[in-house]
Amino acid sequence: MIIAGTFELTAKSVECGEISITSGRFDISDVTQ
């Protein structure tokens, strides 16, 4: 089985401030079921 996709995220936390995650991508065949 193959799991593939992209992701983006912006979040804030009191402890670590703002975090911006961009250009996320994954293409995984090591999928446990």
Place this chain on the structure above:
Amino acid sequence: MKTLITILTIVSLAFLSSCDLFGDDPELPPITTEGKGTFGCLVNGKLFLPNAPLGYGSGVRAELFANDTINALNIYASNNVAKQNIFISILDKPDLRISNTYDLSDITRCGFEYLNYSTSPSVGIMKLFLVVLNY
């Protein structure tokens, strides 16, 4: 002669500093759908790639859970050198939808964690969603 050696040294250092002696800098893997075992993103503009100790796989893996009512996909990526972990979880029923865009801020369907424990012995949780099954 001493001046010549100094000039050659400076020129050599300038040349070497402009070259990448160890190959290209790491970069994001291309977007593929062939199961190549890749994962990558930019965290505040800095490259995150999985990295695992020898014998512990590639640092990225996924789990798929399914029962009669719901399906869940968990994706784990870790870099033991940078001491960072990323976890993505997606729930859907009756099946995960291919080519669907899931909103990571929808806590009824998605969870996301970014852990950075490189700067202190404590764990900094950037964002933590509790997954609530509210169907």
